[in-house]
Amino acid sequence: MSSNQADKLKISEGSVFLYGDDAPYSNNEFITRLKKISESNEIANDSYSIGGEVGKLESAMAKRLGKEASVFFPTGTLANHVAIRQLCLPQKRAIVPEQSHIYQDSGDSVQQLSGVNLVPLGSTNPYFSLDELKESLNASISGRVVNPVGVVVIESPVRRCYGRLMPYEDMKAITGYCRELGIPTHLDGARLFIASSITQVPLQKYSHLFDTVYISMWKYFRAPYGAILAGSKEFCENLFHIRRMFGGSLPSASISASLALDGLELFESNVKMEVDKSNAFLDALNKLPHLEVSRYPDGSNIVPVKFSSTVDLQKLEDSLRAEEVFINTKTSTNNTIHLTINLTILRKSNDELLKIFSNAIKVSAEN
Amino acid sequence: MSSNQADKLKISEGSVFLYGDDAPYSNNEFITRLKKISESNEIANDSYSIGGEVGKLESAMAKRLGKEASVFFPTGTLANHVAIRQLCLPQKRAIVPEQSHIYQDSGDSVQQLSGVNLVPLGSTNPYFSLDELKESLNASISGRVVNPVGVVVIESPVRRCYGRLMPYEDMKAITGYCRELGIPTHLDGARLFIASSITQVPLQKYSHLFDTVYISMWKYFRAPYGAILAGSKEFCENLFHIRRMFGGSLPSASISASLALDGLELFESNVKMEVDKSNAFLDALNKLPHLEVSRYPDGSNIVPVKFSSTVDLQKLEDSLRAEEVFINTKTSTNNTIHLTINLTILRKSNDELLKIFSNAIKVSAEN
Incomplete structure (x- = not known):
């Protein structure tokens, strides 16, 4: 809203x-909560979105998601973009759900800025099927110019489809198939925390299926902005250089991280x-x-x-x-x-x- | 620092x-000031960095710089990038100072993400000369493949050169020459406010020379992050779409904008x-x-x-x-x-x- x-x-x-x-x-609510937080905890300073409260949030979220590490981003648009870019390269083709945020609402950012072609599957449905995926993967390596897929993206729940979710078993089949082929996978799980509480499938069980997972910090955790991208230690290490290249390393992001940590607790x-x-x-x-x-x-x-x-x-x-x-x-x-x-x-x-x-x-x- | x-x-x-x-x-200082500000002024909500306190800051900064409009960005890295990208296109070559932030400290972001070739001039000096510029402009249209320059960038003061400034008369000669040729110009004026107070050349006199000017919100104005990119109404209109594509439209940025407005007053x-x-x-x-x-x-x-x-x-x-x-x-x-x-x-x-x-x-x- x-x-x-x-x-x-x-x-x-x-x-x-x-x-x-x-x-x-509302800003007043942010300020009231910040004052309260700062009375009982020291809000540690970060430096260009590294360390301090930002580091605490990254650790807390990695732990929740059962991933080795996570990196803070100012927006989900950027977290998704960087995940796709980094997992995909040197390939330049990615498969995404047609109704996903990254395909519909990001100004073709991955295509324009990273030169990665996003191939949309699933039409107006919230998710695509394993058969559709197989067909598309096959097409990518059987044309006159072979152009293998570098990453497969799933969004769940899907905002554009009334929060509908790809069922866990489908997710498992699709990501398992990708793993067999050595194709990494990314989950746009902006709203995964609420989804998990409803499906009763634990967060870690979802995130375990994927190489990287993005979670929004402002939808349920009451931060003014922020996103977490979780993955392996190797993936996350030095990712701040890419974040900075995109103009996403805020000089000081502790205030938002601190509100997110507080909101995470409230939510849980x-x-x-x-x-x-x-x-x-x-x-x-x-x-x-x-x-x-x-x-x-x-x-x-x-x-x-x-x-x-x-x-x-x-x-x-x-x-x-x-x-x-x-x-x-x-x-x-x-x-x-x-x-x-x-x-x-x-x-x-x-x-x-x-x-x-x-x-x-x-x-x-x-x- | x-x-x-x-x-x-x-x-x-x-x-x-x-x-x-x-x-x-320090976060504590931010919170103390926010509380004080919110006691005497309503901190109006923005929506995805549009309107509210962000809009107030954009108006205030446009006025100070004598420009028709301005747009808030989360970082100077992004403000510079978007300025160069938008002024340059459809050309794909830009001239920048070799010691500039955009050339040295931005991870080749303009080259990598926007495909614009940044041609560095001035070597280890804080600025290049009109002669160097003429030579480079000439080379760009006399080679085997003509590749005209789409924008000329000046940084002043230059952080990497101990805050040294391109003298006003040199700036005037260079931007005047560009204007004759129909080449737009951008000023990375992150620290222009302090520079102007020392050279006694009014802010507007500097910014009048350029199509677009970027000013940092956190170096002197004590905001946790933020940048302003000022230019014509036409240039700024709808620029939020580009900002969003880069992942730079924070859902709520009023807190930083509010601190910047407060800090601007304190600075002045x-x-x-x-x-x-x-x-x-x-x-x-x-x-x-x-x-x-x-x-x-x-x-x-x-x-x-x-x-x-x-x-x-x-x-x-x-x-x-x-x-x-x-x-x-x-x-x-x-x-x-x-x-x-x-x-x-x-x-x-x-x-x-x-x-x-x-x-x-x-x-x-x-x-």
Whole structure:
């Protein structure tokens, strides 16, 4: 969720956001938390994003992911780019999901800046199949000019596909096949922490399949920016030179790293509660009239809710908003909206939330 | 100065740093200032480094530089890169000073990522001459393959050459010649604010010569990171797409922008005092025995001081350090050190500083 909205919305500490990865961030919240953190811990200085609090975050994240090391990047766009670039070279072709962030939302950065051709697979689906992969790998070495694939990328969960996940068994089959062929693999796991808490597949079990994994520091961990790219010690060593070449070695990044570490702790100690509570909430919500809650079989924390045609979604949104419950109806089709579950669901009791929804449905449904 | 040093040095608010652009930054100082700023001003949220406090900083800096607009970048490395890339294209050759940051310290980023060939001029000098430029421009269009120059870059002051500056008249001649030929120009003016206060050539008079100018936000303005790239409205419009492609659009950058705005004000209200005071200090220092203060004719705030061979520089450094005055003897040659003047010189009176130096010379000079 963009922070501009934080300025526009009249939000309070009781606001529940049923869209976006978390509450809209606000500078005041960052400052309040920083002050609190600095009162109990020394926030150690980094130097050009090396050491200090940044180093602590890198160690903590490597440990969580069961990787030997990790490197801090200012953005996920850059973390993904550098992972693909470094794993791929000297080859110049990479396979990516067509609906991935790196293919759709990064301005063709890997192609433009690193000259690596991204071959998209999976069409409008959240992920491609092993058969599609085999076909593409075969095509890359059977044409008039042989151009082997240097890296295979998976994104999971997929933001553009309502947080749907490549099932673990598919991931295992695909990465296993790549390993047999000696082709390295990268996971864009920006939102992997929430996904793992829902699928109950441990983080390390996911990340173990891949050579490198990227995790976002600002979606769930409440940092203003930042990304972690984890991999082998050999891969991560000296990677700061590449980061610097891209203009990604901030002179001082400790503040964001410190907020990420704090947010990581907050997330971990609350995520089970969030998932349990939201499951109960969604089950109860489904019993209200005029709506049907469904689940994607391969979904994570984004849930489609179809309202009957008599419900005016704009009225529904306004009524919920008056009670500080925020939904997003802008992308609705067929009177279906998507509810995204995040930590803010803990800010109101399920009883309270259900009462608010019940009332909002009443005032927005035609009789 | 790297922040690691801030952890190692026992520094106080009275510490004077006669090297580096400012006191070593510390997270605690950032947090204290942020809290103070947020008490009197609302720190408006940006969204992916657009608007909010970032927008305010962009407007303030464009105004100071007399440019129509400016764009925030996380680092100077990226600001320089994007300036060269955008001004140069579709040409693929740029002229840069051989001693410049973009040529020496950026991992060949422009060459590697944007495919632009940087032709270095000026050898070990801080700047190249108009004649050298003419020769190089001529060579670029008289070879077997014509490859015209797309942009000419000047850095001033030059960090690698003790802050020496290309004299204004030379700058005017060179940029004027480029303009005649229709070749755009970019100024790496990371440290232009301090330079202008010393040469007394107004900022706008410098920046008026160039199509684009980059200024660092963390060297003098006490932000943890950040750079401003100023230019025409047309140049800056939509530049955020390129910034994002490079992974340089931080989700939230208001905190750094806010610190930069605060630091800009602090710098501007103190720089005259700093320059006057340091001139008086250096004149008085020159009267002490066993040393000679000289000035580069084209210098800025970095001043060579040659000590007689009887002075043990390590003893000198230790003695000064005991009184919280810090110098850097690591790069000394011929018993000459360089003193860099920055705002921390205001933390002790000249009398006090001279007494400390006088004593340090006594204890470090053999009799």
